[in-house]
Amino acid sequence: MMHTSRSQNILRRLFLATAVLAVSALVVGGAVAAGGAKQGSAPWMNPNQKVETRVNELLSAMTLDEKLQQLQLFADFQSTDDAVRKGLGSSFGVTDPAQVNHLQHVAVEQTRLHIPLLFAFDTIHGFRTIFPIPLGEASSFDPAVATTDDTIAARESAAVGLKQIYSPMVDVSHEPRWGRIAEGAGEDPYLGSVMAAARVRAAQGSDYSAPDKVATSPKHFVAYGQPEGGR
Numbered sequence: 357m358m359h360t361s362r363s364q365n366i367l368r369r370l371f372l373a374t375a376v377l378a379v380s381a382l383v384v385g386g387a388v389a390a391g392g393a394k395q396g397s398a399p400w401m402n403p404n405q406k407v408e409t410r411v412n413e414l415l416s417a418m419t420l421d422e423k424l425q426q427l428q429l430f431a432d433f434q435s436t437d438d439a440v441r442k443g444l445g446s447s448f449g450v451t452d453p454a455q456v457n458h459l460q461h462v463a464v465e466q467t468r469l470h471i472p473l474l475f476a477f478d479t480i481h482g483f484r485t486i487f488p489i490p491l492g493e494a495s496s497f498d499p500a501v502a503t504t505d506d507t508i509a510a511r512e513s514a515a516v517g518l519k520q521i522y523s524p525m526v527d528v529s530h531e532p533r534w535g536r537i538a539e540g541a542g543e544d545p546y547l548g549s550v551m552a553a554a555r556v557r558a559a560q561g562s563d564y565s566a567p568d569k570v571a572t573s574p575k576h577f578v579a580y581g582q583p584e585g586g587r
Contacts, residue, residue, distance in 0.1 A: 401470065414469070422469060429476070437462050446474035446520070456517030476520040479570075480539050481505060483512040490525065490551070494541035499554035506558035511568040519564075520571045524555040527576055533586025540581065 399405065400414035418426075425443035432449035440462045450456055456475055463473045481487045487505040494502075506523070513521055527536070530543035541548035552574060561569045 398470065414471075418469065426471070435459060435473075440473060441466050443467055443469070443471070444473065445471075446476055448476045450475055451477060451516055451518065453516045460517065474520055475518045476522060476573075477513060477518050478523070479509045479513045479518070479521040480523045480525065481509070483509045483518075485509070485512060489538040490540055491538050491542055494547055494551050497547065499550050502551045502554040503558040506555040510559040510561075510570045514568055514570050518570060520573060521559060522573045522575055523559070524552040524572065524574055525576065526552045526574050527581030529581030531581070531583060531586055534581065534583050535586075537581070 398413075398417070400410040400417070402410070405413075415423075422443045426445035428444055429446045429448055430439055430444055432447065432451075435444065435447040435450055437459070440459050444463075447459065450459065460473055460475075464470050477483070481489055481493070482505060485508055487493065487509070490502075493505060502524075509523075510521070525536070525539040526548055527540045528543060528545050528548055529537045529540060531537060541551045556572045556574070559570055559572045563569065564571045
């Protein structure tokens with residue numbers, strides 16, 4: 357019974373997170389999404405309602421399959437029209453504005469719930485304009501460097517339709533043989549936290565639904581940056 361109860365609690369949390377992400381997608385989906393479904397055609401699409409109300413309305417309307425679909429993140433080559441019609445929640449690696457626009461219209465106009473896709477990408481040290489690696493930027497001990505990087509990177513990412521970036525990387529590591537050490541700020545937790553905070557503030561601003569801002573996703577899991585033998 358204990359195992360069943362824990363499993364049910366985990367599922368409830370996942371479904372709640374699904375609804376929050378889905379409503380967030382309605383907010384950050386931008387003008388492309390707004391042009392597809394009529395605002396107010398469903399309770400959860402009413403911008404005048406509180407977020408909590410919209411989440412509850414959407415969650416109560418979703419089938420189990422739709423909730424599970426929203427939890428999925430597909431790579432660019434997997435993000436087909438059919439996958440989107442089934443209710444795919446987010447796509448990683450699609451950076452062509454024409455393809456983003458096409459898939460977004462499919463999501464908003466050809467699905468029951470009209471939930472926009474959340475397009476994500478590893479914008480780690482620039483998107484079109486490439487900046488020094490985060491490890492190098494951290495060596496400046498100047499958070500203004502990271503601020504400039506992510507301000508421009510967020511603007512360029514959002515310009516093609518991306519609204520989520522998998523950054524900043526906050527792994528603490530002193531293992532130079534580890535291939536991803538370049539994405540973080542090194543071995544000092546304090547320096548890493550200051551640089552990461554600067555990146556989040558720059559990329560998200562005070563409103564990540566703004567046309568030049570994105571939602572950040574600090575990563576990775578605990579101890580990922582401390583591999584054995586550099587692997």
